Amino acid sequence: MIENITGFGDLGYTQNDASQTAFIVRQIMNGMATSAPVKVMAVHSGDSGYTVDVQVMVNQIDGKGNGIPHGTIHGLPVKTLRAGTCEIRIKPRVGDKGVVSFCHSDISVVKKTGAIGNPGSRRKFDWSDGIYLGSFHADGEATSVIEIGDDDNVLIKSPTVALQASDLVDIAGPVTTDTEYRVGGTKVVGTQQGAITAPTGGSTIDSQARTTINAILNALKGHGLIAS
Missing domain, CATH: 2.40.50.230 (Gp5 N-terminal domain)
Structure with missing residues (x-):
């Protein structure tokens, strides 16, 4: 009758002293x-x-x-x-x-x-x-990602990104947003509004007021807040 014996080694480890030593070393390493x-x-x-x-x-x-x-x-x-x-x-x-x-x-x-x-x-x-x-x-798609692509562009994707700068945030280059800018939760700049026609005509003309209004309109256009 042949009895099945199980273990961590096989017959090859019983051939000589070297194989037995190899088995012992292997067990230690395990x-x-x-x-x-x-x-x-x-x-x-x-x-x-x-x-x-x-x-x-x-x-x-x-x-x-x-x-x-x-x-x-x-x-x-x-x-x-x-x-x-x-x-x-x-x-x-x-x-x-x-x-x-x-x-x-x-x-x-x-x-x-x-x-x-x-x-x-x-x-x-x-x-x-x-x-x-x-x-x-990964067990699914990440919802927050910082990725540097093979084009050297950096993608930051997240439900919310919070910047806490004790001094300042210095950005060199244009900034693009699809919605609006807020300060303290209050909207200060949104999407560009339509053009505003400069004052013309009228029975009473205040040239100084018109000069100021035109300067304001030009400033708004220059900052892109209203269309030209």
Whole structure:
């Protein structure tokens, strides 16, 4: 009678000392966390930025090849594009599919202090020492987009874009809008209005008033507020 035996190796690993050593090394390497696709399970905000709880998307398997889902990894810092006090930040969403890179050593001290320091323990390539790098898989069309096309033009698409400038907003070049400009919620400039005919004729002529009115009309035309 032949008994079926399952495991993580095959007969090739039992031939000699070298093959047995290769199997042991392979098993050790299988325990090293390097990088993995993950699903975001929760998002948290903190003083030093966002952290996420994630689940690795590629299951573990037993000797028979049965899938064993990973548990949740908590509190992984989220990568942002930052230099000094300048930062471009995207808040992850629950359900995002992204990539985590796992570090060589325990990064718990660095995460806590933000400074150079010794590893918090002697663990290596551990699931706890990951950094979430961002999403790689989309589940539908994005509603907010910043895109640089192959023509070098920049597209910003979003339901609302808010600019909060403590000094000024400096724009070099023309600005085009399909609707109107507002200040403090009040419309100040909208679409161009029709032409206004300059005053002519009449029984009583006030030349000074007509000069002023014509100057106002010319100014409105010059700024494009009324048609010529």
